[in-house]
Amino acid sequence: MNRGDRPALRAEDLQLVRGQREIFQVDQFALTEGEVLALVGPNGAGKTSLLLTLALLHRPTRGYLQVNGTPVTPQNTLALRRQMAVVFQEPLLMDTTVLRNVTTGLRIRGVPREAARRRAQEWLDRLGIGHLAPRSALHLSGGEAQRVNLARALALEPKILFLDEPFSALDYPTRNGLLDELSAILKETRITTLFVTHDYTEIPRLAEQVAVMFAGRVTKRGTVKDILGDIALPGRIPAPWETT
Ligand SMILES: Nc1ncnc2c1ncn2[C@@H]1O[C@H](COP(=O)(O)OP(=O)(O)OP(=O)(O)O)[C@@H](O)[C@H]1O
Ligand SMILES: [Mg+2]
Structure with missing residues (x-):
């Protein structure tokens, strides 16, 4: 089967509410098998909350989730979670x-x-x-x-790898070396990956696609070039939620 043929992860009408607050509302979201998707957006946009929900570590308030074709239920959550791995900024x-x-x-x-x-x-x-x-x-x-x-x-x-700002605490040479290694590993293993970062220079080295989150919504999605333009250009890079 070619990559791109089927979703490793699919969400519909996914919502997380905490207290009285809606943390996110995502109508449609999918990770295609073998895809590396970068998820960007300002502080507080809901990226970590969405990542933890997709990784089955937070239970959504509402919505439908499917992992490798299997609908997630309370009974199979633990088994499906074992197909996933999560890496946070702090190694713990x-x-x-x-x-x-x-x-x-x-x-x-x-x-x-x-x-x-x-x-x-x-x-x-x-x-x-x-x-x-x-x-x-x-x-x-x-x-x-x-x-x-x-x-x-x-x-x-794992069948799906979640990375939440994995390099943001590292100095530049260390980050650079790890990016090269991780990029080679992802190309070789073809693990479906969701990668949250604030550093756009990391994105083209790992991801092919970018999703933008703003105020609890996924507002854009496209190729790295579509969303970020030519980020190799010097000067200030406008944030993708600032451009139309
Ligand atoms: N358990 C919770 N109870 C109440 N509010 C929460 C809870 N978890 C997250 N939030 C709020 O939801 C919003 C989104 O948080 P989240 O950590 O997902 O953002 P983020 O996009 O990952 O931000 P950052 O870039 O700073 O990591 C924030 O305003 C946060 O305060
Ligand atoms: Mg976060």
Whole structure:
């Protein structure tokens, strides 16, 4: 089957209300299999809330969600969530070794100990931190910790990967290196990915499509060029919610 043929994730009339406030209302949203979609928008637009809802970590107030063709129900939420992995800005690693941080999720998913260890080590190697495997995860640099976090997510071999500003706490060279590696990994694995960022220079390196969120609505969606224009041009880049 060609990529583009079927949605890995589909939402209809999805709404999240907290207290008296509508956090977002999204009429239609889909991630096509193999697509890398960047989600941009100003602070407070609802990006993280939408991402967490699509990742089945927040229960929507209303709406329909389908993952790889299966409608989400309270009964299958946990099983479907196991097809997904989420990476946040803060790595939130456990107080144990680096290796263990990566193997734990695999063990929970029933991967035998040796296979989990092997797969974890492979992903740590792939992200250039294989040598850190026996080290405590609590004493890593920000860049190392985010690499562990990515290894932990990728080792799960998710069908859908959610990245919420994964590089925003990293210095420029670290961010640059990780972007190159992640870009190569996504091209190779073709994991369907939703990627939230405030840094437009990251977008063309990872994503083909961009969705814009503003005040709880997805207001635009298109190719990177359609939405952002030629972002390589110097000077101030107008935010896509500022242009018509
Ligand atoms: N549990 C909650 N209760 C009440 N309001 C909430 C809750 N969660 C989020 N919000 C509000 O919803 C709005 C959207 O928040 P969200 O974190 O999704 O925005 P965002 O687009 O990710 O912003 P940022 O770019 O700053 O990360 C904000 O105004 C936030 O205060
Ligand atoms: Mg956010």
